[in-house]
Amino acid sequence: MKRCPTCKRTFEDSLTYCLIDGSVLSAPFEEAEEDVDLLATEVLPENARTPTPTESMAPPQATMAAAFEPVHARQTIPESSATEATPVGLIASIGLVTVFYLGAILMLLVVKWESVSSYFGWALVRRTPIFGIALIGILVALVRMKHHLRVSLLTILALIIYAFQGMFFYLFTTVLIDFMAKMRLSPSVGEWVYFFVYFFEDFVFVMVIVLLVSAAYKGRNKSYELTPERS
Numbered sequence: 001m002k003r004c005p006t007c008k009r010t011f012e013d014s015l016t017y018c019l020i021d022g023s024v025l026s027a028p029f030e031e032a033e034e035d036v037d038l039l040a041t042e043v044l045p046e047n048a049r050t051p052t053p054t055e056s057m058a059p060p061q062a063t064m065a066a067a068f069e070p071v072h073a074r075q076t077i078p079e080s081s082a083t084e085a086t087p088v089g090l091i092a093s094i095g096l097v098t099v100f101y102l103g104a105i106l107m108l109l110v111v112k113w114e115s116v117s118s119y120f121g122w123a124l125v126r127r128t129p130i131f132g133i134a135l136i137g138i139l140v141a142l143v144r145m146k147h148h149l150r151v152s153l154l155t156i157l158a159l160i161i162y163a164f165q166g167m168f169f170y171l172f173t174t175v176l177i178d179f180m181a182k183m184r185l186s187p188s189v190g191e192w193v194y195f196f197v198y199f200f201e202d203f204v205f206v207m208v209i210v211l212l213v214s215a216a217y218k219g220r221n222k223s224y225e226l227t228p229e230r231s
Contacts, residue, residue, distance in 0.1 A: 001013065002015060002025035002026055002027070003025065003026045004018035004020065004021065004023050004025055004026075005023055005024075005026055006018065006020075006021050006023040007020050007021055007023075011025060086149075087149065087150055087153055090150065090153040090154065090157065091153065093157055094153065094156055094157050094160065097157065097160055097161060098160055101160070101161075101164035101165075101168055102164075104168055104172075105164065105167055105168055105171060108168075108171040108172060108174075108175055109171065111175060112171070112174060112175050112178065119174075123167065123170055124167075127166055127167060130162070130163060130166065131163055134159040134160070134162060134163035135163075137155060137159045138155075138156050138159050138160070141153075141155040141156050141159075142156070148218075150215075150218055151215045151218045152215075154211050154212075154214055154215035154218065155211075155212065155215045157211055158207075158208045158211035158212045158215065161204060161207065161208050161211075162205075162208045165201065165204050165205070165208075169197070169201045172197070173197065176193065176197065180193065
């Protein structure tokens with residue numbers, strides 16, 4: 001008999017290779033010369049049998065079902081506004097615009113107080129809703145400034161311009177009418193002067209809209225990656 005050195009099976013002497021794994025069979029030997037250790041496997045009773053590793057393992061616990069995640073573009077978190085550099089230009093613009101409007105309004109009031117004093121109080125009352133909305137918007141922007149610095153500054157700048165431009169142009173037009181009357185300008189020249197004044201007023205209003213739109217879309221240039229669709 002020949003034995004396979006790999007699977008330990010015995011075969012006829014006429015075979016050279018193992019029929020199971022293809023290993024070269026060892027030289028012929030007699031079954032009586034086998035080691036004493038090659039005894040038949042002892043079968044233990046059921047109650048004395050050692051449990052297999054699989055049987056000794058605890059039964060698997062039911063896993064929690066994953067929450068449903070709809071297939072949509074996964075948003076990449078942008079850098080926090082706290083890491084952004086301080087926008088010195090915006091802060092300086094807010095200060096300059098505020099100082100300009102307050103200084104110009106006070107100067108126009110001093111120059112033409114006699115002619116505008118009777119209408120100035122009514123003008124303030126008429127623009128109370130605008131001042132109220134602007135004040136609320138500025139307060140909200142200040143509260144949110146820690147999280148959205150540039151957005152808050154753009155909003156504050158736009159609301160300051162919008163709140164003061166009406167009062168400024170009202171006083172400026174009043175002073176301009178008196179000045180044109182003293183200069184005895186022709187009606188055609190007066191029409192051109194009014195055209196440029198109203199054009200500049202509309203231009204300032206357009207700037208307010210641009211600032212508010214810029215604040216609304218500031219920081220929305222985020223990258224997206226598609227999540228694989230679940231089966």
